[in-house]
Amino acid sequence: MFLGNDLIVWLLLALGGALFAGNVMALVRPPQGPRNDDDLPVAPRSRSITMAAIGFVVAIAALAAIISR
Secondary structure, eight states: OTTTHHHHHHHHHHHHHHHHHHEEEESSOOOOOOOSSSSOOOOOOHHHHHHHHHHHEEEEEEEEHHHOO
């Protein structure tokens, strides 16, 4: 099996890290302008912070599961 029995943990680490990094980057460096008429000019702050916190927790939990084995 690819990556052994820890495949789901590796996927959780990747997805949690991407969720954290993407939302932090949306807050730190928003896009220059909206691409379409229905795009928001900046990311909603509270939603981005909440999603970044969820991604951080998932990534840390997955990392702890990998290290503890």
